Amino acid sequence: MVMVASVRVVSDWLIAAEPAQLLPARSQMAFTLMFHIILVPMGVALPALMLIANYKGLKRNDPVALTLARRWSHAAGLTFAVGAVSGTVLSFEMGLLWPGLTEKYGDVFGLPFAIEGIAFFLEAILVAIYIYGWRRLKGWTHFWLGLPIPFVALVGAFSIISANAWMNTPAGFTVGPNGEPTNIDPIAAIFNKALPLELAHFVVAAYMAAGFTVASIYVVGWLRGRRDRYHRLGILIPFTVAAIATPVQFAVGDSIARWLANNQPAKFLAMEVVTQSGADQPEIIFGRYDAETNTVSGGVRIPGLNSFLTGGSRDTYVQGLEAVPPENRPSNVNIVHTAFDIMVGIATLLVGLVAWFAIAYWRRRDVPRSKLFLWVAASAGVLTYVAIEAGWIVTEVGRQPWIVYNIERTSDTVTQADGVWVSFIVVLVLYTGLGIATVTVLRAMSRRWKRQDTRDEAAPYGPRPAPEPEAPEPEVDAAGRAGP
Amino acid sequence: MTAADGVAGLLALAVTLYACSGLADYGAGFWDLTAGGGERGRRPRALIDTVVTPVWEANHVWLIFLFVTCWTGFGLAFGSIMSTLFVPLSLAALGIVLRGANFALRKDAAKAGRRHLAGWLFGIGSILTPFCLGAALGGVMTARVPPGNAAGDLWASWLNATSITIGLLAVAMGAFLSAVYLVAEARWRGMPRLQAYFRMRAIVAGLVGLALGAAALTALFFDQRQMFDRVVGRSWALIVIGVLALAATFLFAARGVVRGLRVAAAVGVAALVWTWAVAQYPYLLPFDLTIDQGAGAAVTQRWLLAWFAVALVVLGPALVLLYVLDQRGELVEDPTTSASTEDTPTPTGPA
Numbered sequence: 069m070v071m072v073a074s075v076r077v078v079s080d081w082l083i084a085a086e087p088a089q090l091l092p093a094r095s096q097m098a099f100t101l102m103f104h105i106i107l108v109p110m111g112v113a114l115p116a117l118m119l120i121a122n123y124k125g126l127k128r129n130d131p132v133a134l135t136l137a138r139r140w141s142h143a144a145g146l147t148f149a150v151g152a153v154s155g156t157v158l159s160f161e162m163g164l165l166w167p168g169l170t171e172k173y174g175d176v177f178g179l180p181f182a183i184e185g186i187a188f189f190l191e192a193i194l195v196a197i198y199i200y201g202w203r204r205l206k207g208w209t210h211f212w213l214g215l216p217i218p219f220v221a222l223v224g225a226f227s228i229i230s231a232n233a234w235m236n237t238p239a240g241f242t243v244g245p246n247g248e249p250t251n252i253d254p255i256a257a258i259f260n261k262a263l264p265l266e267l268a269h270f271v272v273a274a275y276m277a278a279g280f281t282v283a284s285i286y287v288v289g290w291l292r293g294r295r296d297r298y299h300r301l302g303i304l305i306p307f308t309v310a311a312i313a314t315p316v317q318f319a320v321g322d323s324i325a326r327w328l329a330n331n332q333p334a335k336f337l338a339m340e341v342v343t344q345s346g347a348d349q350p351e352i353i354f355g356r357y358d359a360e361t362n363t364v365s366g367g368v369r370i371p372g373l374n375s376f377l378t379g380g381s382r383d384t385y386v387q388g389l390e391a392v393p394p395e396n397r398p399s400n401v402n403i404v405h406t407a408f409d410i411m412v413g414i415a416t417l418l419v420g421l422v423a424w425f426a427i428a429y430w431r432r433r434d435v436p437r438s439k440l441f442l443w444v445a446a447s448a449g450v451l452t453y454v455a456i457e458a459g460w461i462v463t464e465v466g467r468q469p470w471i472v473y474n475i476e477r478t479s480d481t482v483t484q485a486d487g488v489w490v491s492f493i494v495v496l497v498l499y500t501g502l503g504i505a506t507v508t509v510l511r512a513m514s515r516r517w518k519r520q521d522t523r524d525e526a527a528p529y530g531p532r533p534a535p536e537p538e539a540p541e542p543e544v545d546a547a548g549r550a551g552p
Numbered sequence: 553m554t555a556a557d558g559v560a561g562l563l564a565l566a567v568t569l570y571a572c573s574g575l576a577d578y579g580a581g582f583w584d585l586t587a588g589g590g591e592r593g594r595r596p597r598a599l600i601d602t603v604v605t606p607v608w609e610a611n612h613v614w615l616i617f618l619f620v621t622c623w624t625g626f627g628l629a630f631g632s633i634m635s636t637l638f639v640p641l642s643l644a645a646l647g648i649v650l651r652g653a654n655f656a657l658r659k660d661a662a663k664a665g666r667r668h669l670a671g672w673l674f675g676i677g678s679i680l681t682p683f684c685l686g687a688a689l690g691g692v693m694t695a696r697v698p699p700g701n702a703a704g705d706l707w708a709s710w711l712n713a714t715s716i717t718i719g720l721l722a723v724a725m726g727a728f729l730s731a732v733y734l735v736a737e738a739r740w741r742g743m744p745r746l747q748a749y750f751r752m753r754a755i756v757a758g759l760v761g762l763a764l765g766a767a768a769l770t771a772l773f774f775d776q777r778q779m780f781d782r783v784v785g786r787s788w789a790l791i792v793i794g795v796l797a798l799a800a801t802f803l804f805a806a807r808g809v810v811r812g813l814r815v816a817a818a819v820g821v822a823a824l825v826w827t828w829a830v831a832q833y834p835y836l837l838p839f840d841l842t843i844d845q846g847a848g849a850a851v852t853q854r855w856l857l858a859w860f861a862v863a864l865v866v867l868g869p870a871l872v873l874l875y876v877l878d879q880r881g882e883l884v885e886d887p888t889t890s891a892s893t894e895d896t897p898t899p900t901g902p903a
């Protein structure tokens with residue numbers, strides 16, 4: 069009898085905990101966010117790179133730097149547009165997939181999204197002025213009009229990260245008798261505990277990603293023997309920015325990890341796969357966690373290091389996953405742990421790369437000559453993106469099973485509408501096409517630039533060289549002003 | 553009046569702005585789709601492309617604003633709408649991606665074949681999205697969206713006579729608006745043939761819209777009598793304004809008057825939106841959830857209103873700057889942006 073009853077309870081719990089929509093909804097949310105986040109660093113940090121090049125170009129009267137600035141602004145414009153489209157989808161999904169979240173907590177954590185919307189609108193206007201202003205506006209006027217862009221982008225990043233940080237460390241309300249949020253204070257929700265470190269870590273990541281990605285494009289050209297000033301500047305400007313950001317990131321990442329141990333213990337334990345509480349915890353690199361037995365097999369163990377990193381000494385006591393009730397453990401410890409190791413591994417590699425660059429630059433004031441350096445530098449952009457995706461997986465999967473940490477379960481907020489599998493598959497196909505198209509266009513852009521290198525470098529602000537006449541002139545030309 | 557009423561007003565305002573700008577975008581896509589192949593469709597397409605490209609991103613912001621304000625101010629209504637109307641709203645998002653991707657990428661899809669495909673995708677999105685948004689609105693209006701997570705019927709909530717006619721009406725309104733805007737643009741650019749081309753289309757779309765509006769009212773009469781009574785009882789003045797504005801648009805168009813043409817058309821569309829808003833007030837979800845019952849915390853409502861004021865102060869000057877620079881001819885397409893511009897003669901600025 070007891071057996072039957074307990075089986076019933078368990079199966080009821082399982083069914084209740086796993087509505088059919090949960091898996092496709094999580095998959096769709098994860099996929100669309102992971103797509104969106106690829107574009108975000110370009111919106112946040114590429115404008116800064118382009119302004120640095122613009123400033124250099126104006127100050128030194130350097131047409132090469134101006135050409136770079138101009139081209140980067142076009143790439144930023146394109147990624148911004150695709151980011152806007154994929155971001156619009158995300159705002160649909162907040163309601164389509166998680167109506168329980170917006171229903172219950174919309175008035176607690178919705179405000180930053182409203183702030184974000186205005187920041188993006190402002191950024192869109194300023195980017196449009198900057199891109200369409202290259203030809204006619206005076207050099208410095210143009211620069212000053214572009215200068216607010218990186219700061220406005222920071223406001224956008226601030227608000228959206230604030231919303232995410234709130235999910236990790238909910239604030240600005242108390243849980244009422246029926247589980248409803250009461251005593252709501254949206255400002256306290258915005259400035260929640262996780263915000264400062266998460267924002268710092270993310271913004272620095274965005275600068276690393278934009279810097280390394282842009283630089284790596286020119287490194288590839290450099291490797292192919294195009295060792296001109298254009299490529300040299302194209303490497304040095306963004307790489308320097310990324311090189312400054314990388315050690316900072318190492319320090320910030322380390323602080324977050326330690327901070328998590330106290331503030332989101334379950335996530336920390338999953339990330340470090342600490343299974344049993346105790347002192348002298350080893351640091352486990354990779355390996356496989358078995359949820360049934362709560363043990364880890366394989367991997368490399370460094371004795372005592374985890375305790376040391378967490379509290380500064382091998383005697384530091386670290387709680388283990390065994391202390392977390394099984395239903396509150398992150399649903400996929402292996403993913404969280406592996407993603408964390410990948411992020412830290414890449415960070416370590418990049419710190420090495422940057423140190424090499426610093427020494428070489430200090431000695432010769434030039435791009436390092438070593439082939440090995442260049443090969444690693446050429447992949448640094450992709451590696452940074454892998455680290456970013458991995459970092460978000462740590463944050464988001466590590467928070468499971470909670471959508472609002474320790475307060476609201478993801479499964480309780482998922483939509484009860486059928487058809488999420490269908491929408492997930494459609495989204496998958498559509499975004500794949502969109503991604504391919506974006507890359508194709510970016511490549512076409514860069515090929516075109518390659519063809520007209522000299523022409524474009526001649527005089528970015530001067531009169532345009534006469535274009536070759538082609539096909540009969542349409543009634544409306546592309547800029548649309550002059551009819552025949 | 554409470555803060556929640558103010559936020560509800562913001563929502564109605566966002567719907568209005570989106571109807572006047574976003575719907576016209578979709579309408580332009582509709583004309584692009586139906587312009588005919590190859591040489592025949594080239595000129596109208598070129599005009600559409602030129603006019604819509606600089607603004608499509610900004611037009612979209614109103615929809616995002618609408619969503620975000622709705623879930624922050626009225627979370628319960630938002631969750632109920634998004635879950636019961638999961639299908640049409642997912643389809644609307646699909647259409648937005650198709651259309652946006654096209655804009656972001658079309659200019660550079662230099663190969664003719666790819667351009668053609670892009671045009672088709674654009675066209676499909678342009679019909680799908682306004683239809684689905686209109687149908688969703690119809691579902692709310694006819695009291696088919698009860699409060700709760702997917703509490704209403706997943707299909708009947710939007711596949712009913714009223715919703716479908718309202719969806720079609722939204723498509724027609726977009727086509728009408730964009731044709732009117734394009735008449736004015738063609739005139740400004742001194743292109744009489746295109747002006748006549750779009751004038752004819754504006755009139756046809758206007759008449760179709762009028763017929764669909766009447767059809768929607770009839771469907772509502774048989775479908776949701778309570779809402780019908782509110783529409784004719786409370787909003788009749790707005791309906792009259794809408795019809796008058798439509799008549800004025802026709803008159804201006806026939807006489808070749810451009811000044812006031814666009815305003816008249818937009819007033820007509822805005823009047824239709826407010827016909828709905830006034831009829832539905834004070835319900836968020838007729839007739840189960842009022843604004844007061846559905847409102848989130850009052851502090852949040854006040855912050856939303858305050859933030860809206862800040863936004864006006866910040867965005868106003870930026871928009872003015874954009875507009876002034878544009879009118880002065882300081883903003884021109886940079887030939888490095890796109891393949892198509894590179895191959896056509898350099899523009900010469902405003903005539």
Ligand code: HDD
Nearest residue numbers: 266270273276318321322324325412415455456459460463
């Ligand atoms: C350039 C990319 C990059 C690099 C080199 C690193 N990280 Fe990271 N990390 C991110 C990019 C990132 C991220 C994608 O930006 C995340 C996701 C959410 C966030 O705020 O930042 C993140 C999240 C994240 C989290 C989860 C935070 C949370 O859930 O609240 C931790 C614990 C770390 N990181 C720790 C580290 C450590 C110890 C690093 C190296 C020593 C490190 N990160 C390097």
Ligand code: HEM
Nearest residue numbers: 094097098101102105228229231232460464465470471478
């Ligand atoms: C402010 C920003 C973000 C918000 C508000 C947000 C919100 C959400 C929500 C509501 C879910 C579904 C519920 C849940 O699983 O907890 C989710 C899941 C997820 N998100 Fe985020 N997210 C943000 C940023 C990101 C980014 C940038 C990425 C990736 C690059 C990401 C990756 C994921 C993943 C992988 C999941 C699935 C987790 C799982 O179900 O195991 N998130 N997020």
Ligand code: HEM
Nearest residue numbers: 107108111147148151152155156158159188189225228616
């Ligand atoms: C659930 C999570 C998210 C939602 C609902 C969301 C929503 C949006 C929306 C609606 C847009 C277009 C806005 C417009 O053009 O007016 C957008 C673009 C953008 N989003 Fe997200 N976003 C999310 C996650 C993130 C995250 C984690 C970041 C990181 C900081 C981010 C940064 C940006 C940026 C910078 C843009 C501008 C486009 C670009 O620069 O590429 N978003 N997002």
